[in-house]
Amino acid sequence: MSSRSMNCDGPWDAIVVGSGASGGVAAMTLAEGGARVLVVDAGPDLTSTEAFGSEPGNLVRRIAGLTSGSHRRQSQHPGYWKANPRLYADERIHPYEHPADQPFLWTRGLQVGGRSLTWGGITLRLSDEDLAGVNVDGQQVGWPLRSSDLTPHYAELERWLGVHGGRDGLDHLPDGDTQPALAATPAEQRFAVAVQHQLGYPVIRSRGFGPAPQGQDASWPRSSSRGSSLPRAMATGRTQLMPEHLVERLLMDAGGNNATGVVAVDQINGNRKELKADLVVLAASTIQTVSILLRSCRGVQSNGFDDPSGRLGTRLMDHVSTSQFFAFPERDQADQPPLTGAGSFFVPLGRHLPSAGFQGGYGLWGGIGRFDPPRWLRRRPTCITGFLIGHGEVLPRAENRVTLSERTDRWGVRVPSISCRWSRNELEMVTHMRASIKACIDAAGGEARPIKNLFHLPFVEPWLEGAVALSDGAAPPGYYIHEVGGAAMGSAEICSVVDPFNRLWRVPNVLVVDGACWPSSAWQSPTLTMMALSRRACLEALSGRGE
Structure with a gap:
C-alpha cells in the first residue's frame, strides 16, 4: 500500500467492494489510516430524495414492481411496503437461481449505501456463548474469536454512531x-x-438507532453508511467512489497467490475494467461476496486462488x-x-x-x-x-450453499445458484x-x-x-435478510476460508468483512458485528502496510 498518484483505474492502496454498512466502515477506517481507497458499488449514486422518495409515488412504484416481476420475491418482506422500491434490485436484470422446492428470498440493495438504507437499525453484541458456536455432525463449529476481540470495536462504533440501549x-x-x-x-x-x-x-x-431528530439538516439517516461512515471516508480526500460497476472477480497474479485488483463490469454498457490495488476488501453482501470468490478460484479462473478447505460457498445461513x-x-x-x-x-x-x-x-x-x-x-x-x-440461530450445514449457475446476467456474469433449506x-x-x-x-x-x-x-x-x-410456519431462508456464511473464518485453512483477521488463507491481501465470513449465525441482528469485524480487519491490514 505504497504512495501513488490517484486515477480511476489505479493502482490504489485499497479497493473496497460494496458501500453498505461493512464497506463504509472499511473505507472510513482505511482512508483515515492514510490509505487511498476506491469504493466500487454495483448501483447508482442516488440523492437522498431519489433514494427515499415519498408517497404516493412509492406506492405507484411498488405496484409497478409487482406487476412487472422486478420485485416478485423481495416484495414478500414487510420492509418493501414502507420503503421506496427503488432501493430493491430489479430481479429481471439481476437474476439468481434456486431449486423449485427450496425457495430463497434474496433481498438486494444495489445503490451506493447498499442495504444500510433499509436497515432496521438494531445493534446487538455477540457473547462468548454465541462465538462458541454449535455442534454439527459431531464437530464444534465456532469462531476463532472471543468477545474481548470485538469489544473495543463495538464500543467505538456504538459511541460514534450514538446508538441507544x-x-x-x-x-x-x-x-x-x-x-x-x-x-x-x-x-x-x-x-x-x-x-x-x-x-x-x-x-x-431494544438497542439501536432512534428516529431522526425533527428538523435535522442531514439528509441521510445516521444508521446508513451514507449518513455516517462514507462522509468520513470522503472527508479525508483519499477516497473515490465508483458507482454502477459490479465486481465480477478478483484479478490474480500468475501464481494465484496475490490479488492485484478486481474486474468490474460497467452496468451502463457492459464494458469490463481492470482496477488495480494492493489490498482488496470484499463487502458486497454475503451472497455477492461469495459469488465473486467463486468466480475467482482455481478451476473457474486459470490462475485463480486455492481454497484448501473446499468449503467456499458452503454453510450458508439466515435467521x-x-x-x-x-x-x-x-x-x-x-x-x-x-x-x-x-x-x-x-x-x-x-x-x-x-x-x-x-x-x-x-x-x-x-x-x-x-x-x-x-x-x-x-x-x-x-x-x-x-x-x-x-x-x-441456524446451523451451518454443508448442504446449504451457493454455487455458480451456468446462467449469466445481461453482461455475461455468471449468477449465483442458492440451495438452502x-x-x-x-x-x-x-x-x-x-x-x-x-x-x-x-x-x-x-x-x-x-x-x-x-x-x-x-x-x-x-x-x-x-x-x-x-404464515404460522417458518418463512423461507433469505426472508429475514440476515444471510451469513459461505466463506467462514477459522483457526486453520483446512476447515475455513479466511483466517481470524478476515484474510483469505492463500491470498492474504484479500479481506472478507461482510456476513460471508461468519462460521455460525448466533441469533442477534448481525450488522453491528459485521461493522466491528470490518474495522478490526482493516486496522490489522493498516498495521502491516510496511511489510
Whole structure:
C-alpha cells in the first residue's frame, strides 16, 4: 500500500467492494489510516430524495414492481411496503437461481449505501456463548474469536454512531457503550411487567438507532453508511467512489497467490475494467461476496486462488423466523412513537430456553402501540396493535450453499445458484418460538390475531393473501435478510476460508468483512458485528502496510 498518484483505474492502496454498512466502515477506517481507497458499488449514486422518495409515488412504484416481476420475491418482506422500491434490485436484470422446492428470498440493495438504507437499525453484541458456536455432525463449529476481540470495536462504533440501549446485565447479551435507552410505550411497559412476573423471561428495551431528530439538516439517516461512515471516508480526500460497476472477480497474479485488483463490469454498457490495488476488501453482501470468490478460484479462473478447505460457498445461513400480530387493550390515548431499532423491545432468550430439544438460541423482537393506522381503519378501535417476531440461530450445514449457475446476467456474469433449506433443528425451534410468543401474549392479556383481522387495508389486502410474513410456519431462508456464511473464518485453512483477521488463507491481501465470513449465525441482528469485524480487519491490514 505504497504512495501513488490517484486515477480511476489505479493502482490504489485499497479497493473496497460494496458501500453498505461493512464497506463504509472499511473505507472510513482505511482512508483515515492514510490509505487511498476506491469504493466500487454495483448501483447508482442516488440523492437522498431519489433514494427515499415519498408517497404516493412509492406506492405507484411498488405496484409497478409487482406487476412487472422486478420485485416478485423481495416484495414478500414487510420492509418493501414502507420503503421506496427503488432501493430493491430489479430481479429481471439481476437474476439468481434456486431449486423449485427450496425457495430463497434474496433481498438486494444495489445503490451506493447498499442495504444500510433499509436497515432496521438494531445493534446487538455477540457473547462468548454465541462465538462458541454449535455442534454439527459431531464437530464444534465456532469462531476463532472471543468477545474481548470485538469489544473495543463495538464500543467505538456504538459511541460514534450514538446508538441507544440499557444496561441489562445479561451475560448472554453483553451491554453496549450506548446512550440511554428510549422510553417504552405504556402498553410495552405493561407487557414487560406481565411477562417478567408470570413467565420469568427478561424483557429489555431494544438497542439501536432512534428516529431522526425533527428538523435535522442531514439528509441521510445516521444508521446508513451514507449518513455516517462514507462522509468520513470522503472527508479525508483519499477516497473515490465508483458507482454502477459490479465486481465480477478478483484479478490474480500468475501464481494465484496475490490479488492485484478486481474486474468490474460497467452496468451502463457492459464494458469490463481492470482496477488495480494492493489490498482488496470484499463487502458486497454475503451472497455477492461469495459469488465473486467463486468466480475467482482455481478451476473457474486459470490462475485463480486455492481454497484448501473446499468449503467456499458452503454453510450458508439466515435467521429462521416467525411472527405474530396481536390486539392489546388500550388504556391510554397517548401519541404513538415510531417503531425504530431502539424504539421497540426484546425478549432476549438466547440459548436459555425451557424444554428445548434443539441447538442454538433465539430472541423475540416486538413493539406495541407504534404503528396503528387512524382509528377508523382499525377493526378493534378499543385496542392497539402489537407484534412479536422470533429470529433464531441456524446451523451451518454443508448442504446449504451457493454455487455458480451456468446462467449469466445481461453482461455475461455468471449468477449465483442458492440451495438452502431448514433442517429439523430449525423447524423445532420455530415450534418452540411460536409457543413462547403465545405464552408472552397470553401472559400480557393480548389476543393473537391475523393482521387482516386488526386493520382495514383496502389497497394492500389483495397482496397479503399468501404472504410468507403472515404464515404460522417458518418463512423461507433469505426472508429475514440476515444471510451469513459461505466463506467462514477459522483457526486453520483446512476447515475455513479466511483466517481470524478476515484474510483469505492463500491470498492474504484479500479481506472478507461482510456476513460471508461468519462460521455460525448466533441469533442477534448481525450488522453491528459485521461493522466491528470490518474495522478490526482493516486496522490489522493498516498495521502491516510496511511489510
